Amino acid sequence: MDEKVVVVGQGYVGLPLAMRAVRAGFTVVGIDVDPWRVKRLNAAETYIEDVGDEALDAALRTGRYHATTAYADAEGFDVGVVTVPTPLHEGVPDLRHVADAGRSLAAFIRPGVTVVLESTTYPGTTEEYLRQVLEEGSGLRTPGDFHLGYSPERIDPGNERWRLENTPKIVSGVDAASLAKVQAFYGRIVDDAVPVSSPRVAELSKLLENTFRHVNVALVNELSIFAGQLGIDVWEAIDAASTKPFGYMRFTPGPGVGGHCLPIDPSYLSWKVKRSLGHTFRFVELANDINDHMPDHVVHRLTLALNERRKPVKDSRILVLGLAYKKNTGDLRESPAIGVVKALRRLGADVRAADPHIETCSLPFDVEMAELTATELARADAVLILTDHDRFDYELVARASALVFDTRNRCRGANVERI
Structure with missing residues (x-):
């Protein structure tokens, strides 16, 4: 049987x-x-x-x-x-x-x-x-x-x-x-x-895996902020560091972290340490602070880019590419894109979004969905790449857009700014 x-x-x-x-x-x-x-x-x-x-x-x-x-x-x-x-x-x-x-x-x-x-x-x-x-x-x-x-x-x-x-x-x-x-x-x-x-070892191993990633993502996120202020291309520096065959693991910056793992799992470990030992897990708390504020940083950078072109965020038409927290999926759990879209709308922006992996009915907020076409790109005052789905045509995005703010390092061109 x-x-x-x-x-x-x-x-x-x-x-x-x-x-x-x-x-x-x-x-x-x-x-x-x-x-x-x-x-x-x-x-x-x-x-x-x-x-x-x-x-x-x-x-x-x-x-x-x-x-x-x-x-x-x-x-x-x-x-x-x-x-x-x-x-x-x-x-x-x-x-x-x-x-x-x-x-x-x-x-x-x-x-x-x-x-x-x-x-x-x-x-x-x-x-x-x-x-x-x-x-x-x-x-x-x-x-x-x-x-x-x-x-x-x-x-x-x-x-x-x-x-x-x-x-x-x-x-x-x-x-x-x-x-x-x-x-x-x-x-x-x-x-x-x-x-x-023991189960305790297995439970800790899972938290270690996700805390390791969370902390390292926070490191490169903060590094990307300072590198930009210093006038250094953080992506080129990451590519250069990635040539080292030992003692280094590649992590890349982005608009924040999402899913059920990175924003949550390290906090389970921090809570357990605080509750059982009375200590704060400083690495986790610092990483949380950095990653939680990346959506604000993205909105700030996009605002500066529009200002350079004498355009306020208010009433600007912004096309967001990718709402899911992870490329090639339709998973919206804890997606940093949600915070970015809401912040832009609070500032008065006319926000549209394109994401081939997401059904409109599953959205946790009201935003107009659009197809990624040359016409849609040309109508936008700015195109904001938050999730780099492989189904997007990045050559078309760079060619047809007036301004691209790219948080995922997928586009090149004089009209492209990267996080």
């Missing part, structure tokens, strides 16, 4: 995992609280770039996958994976989605099952928080009755080279038996499952 896997959360982490589990031979139930998502999934209509309609349809046709809002469908599961969001609320980790998922799964826990948390969180969540929720709801204990572990997600939306199956997957368990179960499960899902000694 096929082993039954329940994946709670059918977003950019849970849905690829569910699809991969179906291909590995598991019977999979995808649970999501959003009825709209569930309806689309069961109709083989995807909303995740990394999972196409064809892959979803193939999974449905096996008869071993279906999506649902009903936790009752979790009955009889062998492995339960929790991939729900873990946002911040007023600077404090918000684990209500983890708690809700844990309480709902607990009703169907029986001896021998395995539960894995994938949501990014602070060290101690699995062993101290989720374990208590599961034990109270099931009346069983771990270690002993059921298995519990943590395996941080490493999904990079839009990355065609590194996907779920070929990205090494860190695995952990609350005891040796749990680790063995978690490792065996992911051993069928990914090419390389990397065991560590």
Whole structure:
């Protein structure tokens, strides 16, 4: 009989995992609280770039996958994976989605099952928080009755080279038996499952990965501000430094950071250090401050560029290219573009946006969407590149625009200014 896997959360982490589990031979139930998502999934209509309609349809046709809002469908599961969001609320980790998922799964826990948390969180969540929720709801204990572990997600939306199956997957368990179960499960899902000694180590490793990137992005963002004031091309300096074959890793500036990881995950680590040790994590707090203010810097630079051409921001027509936080995706979570657009509109600018990956209905604000054409470019007083989707024609942008402010280093020309 096929082993039954329940994946709670059918977003950019849970849905690829569910699809991969179906291909590995598991019977999979995808649970999501959003009825709209569930309806689309069961109709083989995807909303995740990394999972196409064809892959979803193939999974449905096996008869071993279906999506649902009903936790009752979790009955009889062998492995339960929790991939729900873990946002911040007023600077404090918000684990209500983890708690809700844990309480709902607990009703169907029986001896021998395995539960894995994938949501990014602070060290101690699995062993101290989720374990208590599961034990109270099931009346069983771990270690002993059921298995519990943590395996941080490493999904990079839009990355065609590194996907779920070929990205090494860190695995952990609350005891040796749990680790063995978690490792065996992911051993069928990914090419390389990397065991560590405890969930705390696995939880910290995920925060380390994202804090490393967050801090280094902040470094080059602040460097880009000062380099511009010194009259130095920061992009040329980065290209030059990138020729060093050791002791250097390339990071590039931009309009800020977005997604659910960089703006949030380092703050989980900072909160845990402050709460448990009473110390401030100065690197994280400084990086937060720098990256949070990059949208303001972009608006300031664009304002200066328009002033040089005797144009105020007010009533200027500005075409924004790219609203998603990451190239070649339609993900708007915590996108710095949202702050930039709102700031420009507060200043009275006539803002339009082009983004081939985003549906107008998904926008969290009211902005007129436009096609990237020579006519649209020519009508704009300024073109602002915030997300450098590969589907944009950058030669056309540089040729047809009066002014381009490029935060992603994709355009060249006398009419182009770069961050």
